[in-house]
Structure formats: C-alpha cells, structure tokens
Amino acid sequence: MPLKNRKSAVVLLNLGTPDAPESGAIRRYLKAFLGDPRVVEAPRIVWWLVLNLVILVFRPRKLVEPYSKLWKDGDSPLRALTIQQTEALKARLQGYSSEYPEVCYAMTYGHPGVETVLSRLMENGTEHVLILPLYPQYSGSTSGAAFDVVAKKLMKTRHLPGITFIKDYHDHPAYIEALADSVRNHWQTQGQQNHLLMSYHGIPKAYVEKGDPYLEHCQTTSRLLAEALNLSDTQWSMSFQSRVGRAEWLQPYTDETMKKLGKENLSGLDVICPGFSADCLETLEEIDEENREYFTEAGGQNFHYIPALNANAKHIDMMEQLVQDYLG
Numbered sequence: 001m002p003l004k005n006r007k008s009a010v011v012l013l014n015l016g017t018p019d020a021p022e023s024g025a026i027r028r029y030l031k032a033f034l035g036d037p038r039v040v041e042a043p044r045i046v047w048w049l050v051l052n053l054v055i056l057v058f059r060p061r062k063l064v065e066p067y068s069k070l071w072k073d074g075d076s077p078l079r080a081l082t083i084q085q086t087e088a089l090k091a092r093l094q095g096y097s098s099e100y101p102e103v104c105y106a107m108t109y110g111h112p113g114v115e116t117v118l119s120r121l122m123e124n125g126t127e128h129v130l131i132l133p134l135y136p137q138y139s140g141s142t143s144g145a146a147f148d149v150v151a152k153k154l155m156k157t158r159h160l161p162g163i164t165f166i167k168d169y170h171d172h173p174a175y176i177e178a179l180a181d182s183v184r185n186h187w188q189t190q191g192q193q194n195h196l197l198m199s200y201h202g203i204p205k206a207y208v209e210k211g212d213p214y215l216e217h218c219q220t221t222s223r224l225l226a227e228a229l230n231l232s233d234t235q236w237s238m239s240f241q242s243r244v245g246r247a248e249w250l251q252p253y254t255d256e257t258m259k260k261l262g263k264e265n266l267s268g269l270d271v272i273c274p275g276f277s278a279d280c281l282e283t284l285e286e287i288d289e290e291n292r293e294y295f296t297e298a299g300g301q302n303f304h305y306i307p308a309l310n311a312n313a314k315h316i317d318m319m320e321q322l323v324q325d326y327l328g
C-alpha cells in the first residue's frame with residue numbers, strides 16, 4: 001500500500017533524557033519532567049517546595065554516577081536508541097517509493113523538543129504529522145503529557161497541519177509479536193529460566209482509581225505475551241518498578257518481587273520490561289543492576305535481563321505497521 005506522500009511526517013516521541021551526565025543537565029531535565037502536573041498531581045505549592053528545595057537539590061547529584069556509567073559515545077542510551085529507531089524506520093519507509101513520509105524524533109522533556117521539531121516540519125511545508133509516542137501502554141503521565149506538548153505548540157500555530165496521535169498500541173499484534181520474538185530469541189541463545197517477570201514502570205495507584213487505563217493496558221499486554229509464549233499461569237508474573245515518594249503506587253513492586261522470588265530459591269529468572277521501547281536508566285541500571293542484586297542477594301541464581309525492543313527488526317516492523325494503519 002503506498003503511503004500518502006512526502007508532505008507527511010512521522011514523529012517518534014519519547015520521554016526525554018538529560019543532555020549530559022552532569023548535575024546541572026540532570027537538574028534541568030528533572031525540573032521539566034517532574035514539574036509537569038501530568039506526572040506529579042500533588043497540590044502545586046506543596047509540590048513546588050518539595051521539588052525545588054529537596055528533590056532538585058539532592059537527586060541530580062545522586063544520578064550523575066549511574067547516568068555516567070551508561071553514557072556512550074557522548075549520549076544517553078535513551079536518545080542514542082531513539083535515533084537508531086528513527087534511522088531504521090526511515091530506511092524502511094524509503095523502500096516504498098519516492099513518496100514517503102519524513103521520519104524524525106522528538107522528546108517531551110529535553111532535546112530535541114516537540115516545539116522545535118514541529119516548527120521545522122511546518123516550515124518545510126509538512127501537511128500531515130503522525131505522532132507516535134513510544135509508550136505501548138497509555139498513561140496520562142506519559143502519553144497524555146506528550147499530547148499536551150503537541151497541543152501547546154499547535155495552540156500557537158495559525159495554519160495547522162493535520163495531526164494524527166497514536167494513543168497506545170498495548171495489544172497490537174505486531175507489538176506482541178515483537179516482544180514474543182525477542183523472548184524466544186533470548187531463550188534460544190541463553191536458555192529459558194523457570195519464570196518470566198514482566199516489569200512495568202509504576203504510577204501512583206490513585207491515577208488508576210481516577211480513570212487512567214494504564215494498569216488494564218499492562219495486564220492485557222502481559223496476558224497476550226504469555227499466551228504467545230504458551231506460558232502457564234505459574235510461569236510468569238508482572239510487577240511495577242521505579243516508585244518515587246511515599247504514596248502507594250501500583251503493586252506488586254518490582255524490588256519486593258525480586259527479593260521474594262530470590263528467597264524462593266528459583267534456579268533462574270528472565271526479566272522483560274515491555275513498557276520501555278528503548279533501554280534507559282530504568283532498565284539498564286534499575287533492573288539489570290539494582291534489582292539483579294536484590295534477587296541474587298536473596299538467594300536467586302541466573303538473573304537474565306531481556307533487552308528492550310530498541311531497534312530490533314520486529315520492532316521496526318511494528319512501527320511500519322502502525323504507520324500503515326494510520327497513514328496508509
């Protein structure tokens with residue numbers, strides 16, 4: 001099916017990451033991210049005080065070391081992998097004909113920002129923009145916040161382009177197939193362990209109680225992946241990581257689950273993070289280092305982290321399919 005034309009563009013939209021593994025850059029990133037009321041819904045004045053007087057004073061310094069360890073060739077893994085995904089999708093769509101959409105990437109917080117990327121596309125005469133937030137499961141705190149930055153730019157634009165916003169793809173067959181293929185490949189090369197843990201980024205439980213469909217999306221993705229892999233109910237489970245603050249977040253928490261599974265003397269654990277489209281601090285450091293330690297210190301053996309889909313061919317197949325579904 002031919003794609004519309006070169007006047008369309010696809011924007012891969014991810015969360016954002018600091019510009020450098022230094023406390024100033026990390027502080028700027030956290031200020032934008034955690035200052036967004038979509039992410040932290042606490043009363044504004046109270047939160048402003050906590051953010052500026054506590055979190056932005058201590059957390060940036062704490063994150064310098066883990067970010068520095070992951071920084072490669074002058075970039076953070078999240079941005080480097082988003083660039084690889086962009087190049088791979090571009091190469092794929094160029095194969096169609098001379099009439100293909102431009103492919104670029106943007107970040108909700110940090111660089112390149114949505115405002116800059118959309119301005120450039122509109123200056124170049126782009127008539128239709130397909131926004132693909134790289135969050136398979138919808139949450140107001142991620143996909144909703146991504147929509148806000150797009151809308152904010154459009155509110156200031158006289159001649160609007162057409163806009164298509166992909167809300168989520170948590171149950172898209174090409175996404176489930178990409179995840180299943182990645183797990184099968186891992187099992188083929190590294191061996192299958194007794195249990196597969198699917199760990200998702202957490203959100204406060206209150207967001208779900210107020211109507212955020214995130215939990216339901218995570219449950220559906222997990223069930224579909226387990227079915228695709230023919231896993232019985234005891235062979236897999238799901239958990240939620242990266243809790244910040246003292247409020248209750250979605251449970252079970254990943255760190256507590258690791259300790260529990262480690263104590264059960266499991267001979268081996270495979271861990272996948274289906275909600276992360278690219279490896280980043282939360283997978284490479286928090287899961288593959290910190291949580292690996294919780295598991296092994298509790299007595300577990302053979303901890304295997306299965307990488308995010310990153311620029312895998314099947315992940316790019318999925319993106320190509322989404323472009324076809326929405327622009328074809």
Ligand SMILES: C=CC1=C(C)c2cc3[nH]c(cc4nc(cc5[nH]c(cc1n2)c(C)c5CCC(=O)O)C(CCC(=O)O)=C4C)c(C)c3C=C
Pocket residue numbers: 015016017018034039040059063076078135139141142201202203204214242244275276279280281282
């Ligand atoms: C405090 C509230 C937070 C909510 C709600 C939240 C939701 C959420 N986040 C992601 C994806 C990522 N988060 C990342 C880092 C990160 N997230 C928070 C806080 C919340 N996230 C913080 C404070 C940080 C910074 C690191 C830290 O201090 O621990 C990242 C990694 C960025 C990188 O540079 O590598 C991603 C990706 C999702 C998908 C989500 C809700 C579904």
Ligand SMILES: [Fe+2]
Pocket residue numbers: 201242
């Ligand atoms: Fe986060």
Ligand SMILES: [Fe+2]
Pocket residue numbers: 186187190191192193269270271303304305
């Ligand atoms: Fe494994």
